[in-house]
Amino acid sequence: MTKTRTQLPKTPTGIQGLDEITGGGLPKGRPTLVCGGAGCGKTLLAMEFLVRGATQFHEPGVFMAFEETAKDLTENVASLGFDLKDLIAHKKLAVDYVYLERSEIEETGAYNLEGLFIRLNQAIEAIGAKRVVLDTIESLFSGLPNPLILRAELRRLFRWLKDKGVTAVITGERGDGTLTRQGLEEYVSDCVIVLDHRVTEQVSSRRLRVVKYRGSTHGTNEYPFLIDEDGFSVLPITSLGLQQAASTQRIPTGVDRLDTMLGGAGYYRGSSVLISGTAGTGKSSLAATFVEAACRRGERALYFAFEESPSQILRNMRSIGIDLEPWVKKGRLQFQANRPTFAGLEMHLTTMHKAIQRFRPQVVVVDPVNSFVVGDNETEVKAMLMRLVDFLKMNQITALLTSLTSGGSVLEKTDVAISSLIDTWLLLRDIESGGERNRGLYILKSRGMAHSNQIREFLLTEHGVALRDVYVGPAGVLTGSARVAQEAQEQAAHTARQQEVERRQLELERKRQVLEGQIAAMRAEYEAQAAETLKIIGQEQVREAQLAQERVAMGLSRKADTKPNGHKGHAK
């Protein structure tokens, strides 16, 4: 749209999505051919082009109808909220019904379509029209004889419309092998849009394709569109690019331990999360936990349920202690429940788009995505989900999708091959052992964060979702009662070990006491001996002293000149 190079001037249609595909609208001042089979929405597209032109772009328009009367047209589009009467009264729209009945017309020679030109001109001049619709001009061929003249006149008409500078939409019925029955595409060569309405597996879907747009780039794919109470919408063109900004903000999952597993903080805001698993593994419960946490934070959540009704979800979640009802009442949570077969994929996508745009949630849950797969429409479902995910990312909405893995197939595979779209993929699986099934959870991938590689046992308790460590032993992963048994066993072993320690400690203490007793006895004995010995020593000393004295006394008595007892040193 914002191109530096000069592009063809364009007239916006105001139709959701169409202006994006065509890069701004239809070629201004030129005719555009809109063709397709019966009931594919040609007339509606054309009418919406005029109505939007009149109401949004101040460009009055002329609708020249060859098939429906003005009254029929007015009634038909009233259901889409277009008030033709009012527009006509305000001279923003003119409807001219051209009645042609072959049986009433006799051709008697050369003629031209000047009458048509005059009528059209008169209508254009009367309201200053900038837009013109001819629906379906091919009726002329069935209503008037002499196709040669008609062809020449049509060529003149389209040239005349160009000269007039009006942007025209010419509708044409799809022919056999050609875009239109009368080969109008030969005359209208500036822009050709083909509408298609096909039914696969009893579900209808509408497509739009810009076959040709002279002098302009345009989206060349087939784009799904739908017609609902707001008119025509082509979808959803936002997925043309991959320029979404990536948020670094994290939002909790609602399960503390899961947050821990996801790098300690939970999902990234605006990321896409897939929870896949076999039946009954708790996908919806995990989704509900996330939603509940979001509502608790004051965010808004939109829950698309394709398998359960809202009241059923509320009841079921209450049984595991997640009460969503208050949030519904507060207007933070909205349910949109539909059967997947209720409408075609495009219709679902658009209704989702609309609901999202209306409710402006921060969190969206789609539960489950694979229910859309009917027959072999996987690629379409993938395309649809891609568009949805892109749209949500663009709006920084965190998407949580659940996917049911059918029994027997590889767990790391979703029915819809959407894994590449997914930023965080949680896998819930059954762990069957010891005659019971338990749930295990692990993170298959999580882009942009360090995440745990551990399996956790996933429990649905009365207080919501809880994660437990699993026992990994020689017998493999233990969960459920096996885990409980293992726990008991370990507890017993632990107790036994503790008792053993205590016993040993006691014994040690006893030994110490015995030893101390012995030491005391020995000390007492020693002390007794010591006392005895000292006493003897004392007595000996006393006796020695006495002896010495006696010897002195004896010496005195014998007049000895030397001292007894060898004091020789003194003698020298």
Next chain:
Amino acid sequence: MTAKTAKPKSAPRKPRPARAKSDAYILRLYVAGLTSNSMTALANLKQICEEHLAGRYEIQVIDLLANPRLAQGDQILAIPTLVRKLPVPMRKIIGDLSDTERVLIGLDLQPQERSGS
């Protein structure tokens, strides 16, 4: 021009003078300017009327260039178009009326012409 000779060359409706006769033909020729086609058509029409409907016809010529609004009323697309307003049912004959036989079929005049000849 020759168109002047036609009875009332009326655009806004005028009371039709030839009303009284039940088998009166009221023929309205739509043209867009004085193109050769239109001139041929008018000339052919007059000739046929004089031949087959002498005295009980009325031709109105309407120039859509002058009165474009009138094109819608009679659902005119092709030029020239001759509209047989009366007798009912309304019939439309397009082209320059050069195929006299078809004009007579269109005006429901052929049997009469046959019986007449």
